[in-house]
Amino acid sequence: MTRVVLITGASSGLGAEIAREVARRGLASAMVLVARRGDRLDALAEELKASASSLEVLTVAADLAEPVACARVAAEALARFGGVDVLVNNAGLGLPTLFADAPPADLERQLAVNLQAPILLTRALVDSLIARRGTVINIGSAITCVANSALGVYGATKAGLAYWNDAIRRELAGDGVTVCLVEPGPIATDFSDAFRKLTPDGARPHPVVETPSGWMTADVGDVARRIVGLIERPRRRLSVLRRLVWPFRAVGALARAFPALGDWFVTRAFRVDRALGRAERLD
Numbered sequence: 067m068t069r070v071v072l073i074t075g076a077s078s079g080l081g082a083e084i085a086r087e088v089a090r091r092g093l094a095s096a097m098v099l100v101a102r103r104g105d106r107l108d109a110l111a112e113e114l115k116a117s118a119s120s121l122e123v124l125t126v127a128a129d130l131a132e133p134v135a136c137a138r139v140a141a142e143a144l145a146r147f148g149g150v151d152v153l154v155n156n157a158g159l160g161l162p163t164l165f166a167d168a169p170p171a172d173l174e175r176q177l178a179v180n181l182q183a184p185i186l187l188t189r190a191l192v193d194s195l196i197a198r199r200g201t202v203i204n205i206g207s208a209i210t211c212v213a214n215s216a217l218g219v220y221g222a223t224k225a226g227l228a229y230w231n232d233a234i235r236r237e238l239a240g241d242g243v244t245v246c247l248v249e250p251g252p253i254a255t256d257f258s259d260a261f262r263k264l265t266p267d268g269a270r271p272h273p274v275v276e277t278p279s280g281w282m283t284a285d286v287g288d289v290a291r292r293i294v295g296l297i298e299r300p301r302r303r304l305s306v307l308r309r310l311v312w313p314f315r316a317v318g319a320l321a322r323a324f325p326a327l328g329d330w331f332v333t334r335a336f337r338v339d340r341a342l343g344r345a346e347r348l349d
């Protein structure tokens with residue numbers, strides 16, 4: 067096995083679990099792990115090498131919100147391993163805030179990490195992916211099914227990612243590159259903790275910010291297993307948990323077919339207290 071797998075956002079949550087699952091299944095000879103917290107990446111690299119002694123791991127501490135970061139990450143990966151076979155664009159963040167209250171810097175950061183970085187990193191690696199008939203896995207979100215208050219910019223980055231994903235899937239198919247979109251519903255990771263921190267004491271939590279009940283929340287290990295399965299059995303789109311994503315899709319389709327009813331229903335179902343938008347910043 068001589069496959070090189072690059073995973074962004076590998077310092078926690080889903081990205082770290084994807085890396086563990088790739089190592090567990092012996093699907094890579096080398097891995098490139100990317101995120102800002104280099105200490106966590108190094109600890110994960112040690113863990114992976116201990117479980118698979120022949121595995122080589124390169125960690126790259128990088129802030130993907132910075133414009134030059136993607137080119138640097140790609141250059142380091144290519145210099146060390148000569149190419150990349152699987153690129154998992156997983157790094158992402160959500161900063162739920164009513165749009166009129168959102169600090170412009172937060173909007174920029176979400177746009178840069180969630181949308182610009184996957185595009186630029188894939189562009190920087192596309193020649194290698196074509197040469198190796200590789201795979202791109204983009205981590206989107208089920209949030210794109212229904213446009214929500216306080217999550218408009220996060221959802222817009224994921225909707226943009228989905229559009230670009232479908233476009234390059236069609237464009238690169240003739241070059242032998244496989245492109246897959248993953249649409250997760252809620253998963254128990256630091257991601258939702260970060261959402262919760264923004265809810266001020268006493269404020270009514272956003273239904274998406276509030277800890278979703280168990281039946282709605284996917285286990286991060288299960289989601290990682292499904293995602294890693296795409297390396298050997300690719301699919302255009304993977305929805306996890308299906309039982310959650312499909313009802314959301316149905317609501318979204320109804321809202322598009324009957325816009326007035328859609329606005330009335332979604333506005334009430336996902337009402338957000340103004341206080342959420344004024345929450346003191348904690349990150």
Ligand SMILES: NC(=O)c1ccc[n+]([C@@H]2O[C@H](COP(=O)([O-])OP(=O)(O)OC[C@H]3O[C@@H](n4cnc5c(N)ncnc54)[C@H](OP(=O)(O)O)[C@@H]3O)[C@@H](O)[C@H]2O)c1
Pocket residue numbers: 074075076077078079080081100101102103104128129130131156157158159160179205206207208249250251252253254255256257258
């Ligand atoms: N959890 C959910 O409910 C859920 C639902 C749908 C979709 N998703 C998507 O799943 C993906 C993974 O999220 P998760 O749940 O695993 O959340 P997480 O545990 O918070 O992980 C996010 C990862 O992104 C990295 N990251 C954030 N900002 C970065 C930056 N500026 N530069 C480089 N890396 C950065 C973080 O690393 P550092 O902080 O070390 O940089 C971390 O490794 C995201 O794209 C998210 O939108 C999650």
